[in-house]
Amino acid sequence: MIGVLARLGAAVLGSLANIGRIAIFAGETVSHLARPPFYTREFLQALVQIGWLSLPVVGLTALFTGGALALQIYAGGARFNAEAVVPSIVAIGMVRELGPVLGGLMVAARVASSIAAEIGTMKVTEQIDALVTLSTNPMKYLTLPRVLAATLAVPVLVAVGDSIGILGGWIVGVTRLDFNSATYLRNTVDFLETWDVASGLVKGAVFGFLVALMGCYHGMQSGRGAQGVGRATKSAVVAASVLILAANYILTELFFSA
Amino acid sequence: MITLTDVHKAFGPNHVLRGVNLEVPTGTSCVIIGGSGTGKSVLLKCVLGLVTPDSGTITVDDVPVQDGDRDAFLARFGMLFQGGALFDSLPVWQNVAFRLMRGALKRPKAEAREIAIEKLRRVGLSPDVAEKFPAELSGGMQKRVSLARAIAAEPEIIFFDEPTTGLDPIMSGVINDLIREIVTEMGATAMTITHDMTSVRAIADQVAMLHGGKIRWVGPVGQLDESGDAYVDQFIHGRPEGPIETLR
Numbered sequence: 001m002i003g004v005l006a007r008l009g010a011a012v013l014g015s016l017a018n019i020g021r022i023a024i025f026a027g028e029t030v031s032h033l034a035r036p037p038f039y040t041r042e043f044l045q046a047l048v049q050i051g052w053l054s055l056p057v058v059g060l061t062a063l064f065t066g067g068a069l070a071l072q073i074y075a076g077g078a079r080f081n082a083e084a085v086v087p088s089i090v091a092i093g094m095v096r097e098l099g100p101v102l103g104g105l106m107v108a109a110r111v112a113s114s115i116a117a118e119i120g121t122m123k124v125t126e127q128i129d130a131l132v133t134l135s136t137n138p139m140k141y142l143t144l145p146r147v148l149a150a151t152l153a154v155p156v157l158v159a160v161g162d163s164i165g166i167l168g169g170w171i172v173g174v175t176r177l178d179f180n181s182a183t184y185l186r187n188t189v190d191f192l193e194t195w196d197v198a199s200g201l202v203k204g205a206v207f208g209f210l211v212a213l214m215g216c217y218h219g220m221q222s223g224r225g226a227q228g229v230g231r232a233t234k235s236a237v238v239a240a241s242v243l244i245l246a247a248n249y250i251l252t253e254l255f256f257s258a
Numbered sequence: 259m260i261t262l263t264d265v266h267k268a269f270g271p272n273h274v275l276r277g278v279n280l281e282v283p284t285g286t287s288c289v290i291i292g293g294s295g296t297g298k299s300v301l302l303k304c305v306l307g308l309v310t311p312d313s314g315t316i317t318v319d320d321v322p323v324q325d326g327d328r329d330a331f332l333a334r335f336g337m338l339f340q341g342g343a344l345f346d347s348l349p350v351w352q353n354v355a356f357r358l359m360r361g362a363l364k365r366p367k368a369e370a371r372e373i374a375i376e377k378l379r380r381v382g383l384s385p386d387v388a389e390k391f392p393a394e395l396s397g398g399m400q401k402r403v404s405l406a407r408a409i410a411a412e413p414e415i416i417f418f419d420e421p422t423t424g425l426d427p428i429m430s431g432v433i434n435d436l437i438r439e440i441v442t443e444m445g446a447t448a449m450t451i452t453h454d455m456t457s458v459r460a461i462a463d464q465v466a467m468l469h470g471g472k473i474r475w476v477g478p479v480g481q482l483d484e485s486g487d488a489y490v491d492q493f494i495h496g497r498p499e500g501p502i503e504t505l506r
Contacts, residue, residue, distance in 0.1 A: 037361070122345075129308050130343035134357045134407075135332045 025217050032137070032144045043145040050111050050146070050212070051153030055160065057110055058103045062161035065098055066090060066168025074177050086177065087184045088191030090169035095192065095200045096256075099162040101248050104207030107154055108240035112215040115146055116236035119219025120229035128220070138220070147212040154208025155201040162200060199255045206251065207244045214240040259284050260305060260415070260447065265314035266471075267300055274300050275311070276471030282464070284319070287441045287448040289458050289479070291493060292468035293502060298451040299340060301468065302417045305449075306335060318415070333362060336408035340419040340451075342400040344392040350403050351388035354378060357411045377406040382432050397424045405433060409440060416440060418450040422457050434460035455494055458482070467493065469502065 069090050077083045119142055122128050131138050166188055173179040215236045222232035260282040267275040274297035282288040290298050303309040305316055307323055316323045323331065344353050354374035357363050375385045381402040392400055401424055408416055418437060422430035434457050440446050441463075450461055458465060462479040467490050475487045482494060492500030 125341055126339045126343040127345055129303070130337070130339055130345070132308060133306055133332060133335060133337040135329045135361050136356075 022213075022217055025220075026213055028139055029143050029147050029213065029216070032140050033148070035140075037140065039141055039145055042141060043149055046146045046149035047153055049114075050107070050150045050208075051156060054107050054110055054153070054157055057106050058157045058161045059164045061102050061106050062094070062099060062165035063168040065102055066094055066165030066170075067172040069093055069098065069165070070169035070172040070177065074173075083177075084187070086173055086179065087169065087187035090173075091166050091188045091192050092196055094165035094169070095162045095197050097200075097248075097252075099165055100158045100200045100203035100207060101244065103158045103161045103204060104154065104211065104244040104248075105241055107150070107157065107208065108211045108214075108237055108244060111150065112211045112218075112236040112240040113233045115212060115215025116219040116222070116233045117229055119216060120222030120232040123220065123222045124224055124229060143216040143220075146216055147209060150208035150212035151205050152208070154211070155204035158200055158204035159197075162197070195255075199251070202255075203248060203251050206247050210243045210247060211240045214243065259317075259319060260449070261315075261317045261320075262301070262305070263315045263317075265301070265304060265316060266312045267297070267304060267309060268312055274471060275304070278314070278468070278471070278473055280466055280473050280476065282447060282449055284447050285441070285445045286463040287437070287450065287461050288464045288466060289450045289452060289462035290466050290468055291452070291458060292474075293493070294453075296468050297471060298468055299419055302337070302419060302449060302451065306332070306337065306417070329361065333357075333411075334414045336411065336413035336416040338401075338405050338408040338416075338418045338421055340423070342392070342397075342404040344400055344404055344407070346392055348391075349388065350378070350383075350390050350392065350395070351375065353392065353403060354388075354406045354410050356407060363411050373410060374406070377410050378403070380409070380436060381406045382429060398426070398429060401425060402429070402433070405436070409436075412444060413446065415447045415449075418448065418452075420451055420453070422452060422454050427456075430454065430457065431460075437461050455496075458494075 070086050073086045073089045074083055077085050119128075122142070128138050128142075131141060170181070170184055170188070173184045174181050218232040218236035218239065222228050262278050262280045265275050265278040266273070278301060280288075290301065292298050300309055304311045305318070305323060307328070318331070318334075344350075345356070348356070351371050351374040352359065354377050355370035358365055358370040358373060359367065371388070375388055378385065378387060383399060383402055383406070387395065387399065387403070392403065395403065401421070405418070405421060408418070421433050421437065425433060437448060437450065438461055441448050448461070450457070452458060452461070459479060459482075464476065465479050465482050466476040467474045467487070469489050475485050475490045477485060482490070485491065488501050491497075492502050498504055
């Protein structure tokens with residue numbers, strides 16, 4: 001019994017220590033925003049890697065999700081003779097929830113893994129140590145540009161994903177569900193409120209921050225060799241995904257609870 | 259002068275350094291020899307502050323390494339890492355000129371590139387290597403690029419971690435001469451880790467042997483063959499029999 005309690009205690013303490021380490025890492029990253037130098041070239045490269053190159057995967061995910069959502073809402077709405085709600089529910093569902101969450105998860109899969117693998121490899125091949133000996137702070141050079149780029153790029157990706165998701169719903173609505181194109185679009189616009197869209201973009205910024213932070217943190221903590229880098233990559237994706245879903249619930253409570 | 263006094267470092271149960279005492283006078287070349295896994299690289303990293311010792315003191319010119327402005331401290335150092343540690347995402351010349359394109363030593367891009375190409379030439383690499391990426395080079399070429407990076411900003415103190423490993427004998431000779439030249443012409447202080455006894459004799463003013471977490475023997479390179487220490491004798495002659503266990 002005592003052995004079980006000891007193991008449980010050790011696990012809880014380990015988790016708390018991990019949370020503390022991540023919080024310190026996040027605080028240190030943000031603190032570098034106010035302390036020069038700032039590596040603009042690395043920031044722009046990260047912006048392209050995280051933002052521009054994630055567009056196809058986020059766009060495709062949103063397109064198919066919007067289409068599937070239209071089909072589901074139509075089928076569900078038909079039970080209450082409420083098929084007409086398809087455009088508004090697709091729009092609200094996309095911009096408030098599915099756009100940011102699915103966009104965030106897709107970016108987590110693509111970006112957190114690549115950041116963790118890149119920084120992890122740099123760590124095991126002593127490139128991080130080399131940076132230090134060249135008077136370059138790895139947090140400034142590697143972490144801050146990526147975290148900042150993701151925080152700024154993911155809301156843009158979410159906005160694009162929202163639009164493409166609504167487009168997916170419109171395509172299915174018009175071609176498969178016999179909606180009138182103009183009516184579908186008017187219903188979409190009429191029912192959407194500014195805060196619906198803005199809340200999704202704020203979520204996107206938070207998710208972007210979490211994704212890049214997890215990639216950088218687990219990369220920096222990477223163990224030795226290929227196995228260590230592999231483990232860091234896996235941990236980064238898992239942690240980023242879970243944190244996105246948890247943060248989504250917390251933000252939804254904050255934004256929309258009665 | 260670099261001074262290490264009673265430096266200890268353990269990684270979990272592995273007590274790597276068990277009270278290292280060593281003095282490296284300014285403008286001299288000290289070569290550290292010792293078996294694989296005896297903590298030679300850890301020793302250099304302790305001086306640079308990349309690894310924090312558990313106890314003991316390390317000073318450079320009587321100033322503890324953990325005190326003062328870290329950037330200013332590191333600006334005095336150049337380091338050649340064992341595996342090269344080149345940045346994959348940058349072309350060779352930007353690796354070499356890394357320090358010259360950022361921070362206090364920043365200068366115009368064209369000038370930094372020119373210096374990088376000159377340093378590449380000094381380590382026996384032609385200018386057409388400059389635009390390549392590290393992954394396009396052989397291991398030996400990567401090592402030489404890393405050496406060029408270590409000396410690019412002409413630091414006062416340079417650490418070389420196995421500078422000739424992976425190089426052919428001719429190129430090893432070129433690198434040995436270069437290290438010697440850096441010490442004698444630039445007046446730099448050098449600490450080198452190597453297992454290559456030809457390099458030891460070519461580079462060193464002073465040789466220190468690390469064994470069992472301590473400096474086992476230290477003395478001028480001229481006395482290496484008459485050290486009277488069974489461990490040093492076994493190591494420098496590469497004998498399997500002797501006090502150093504081959505099963506580690």
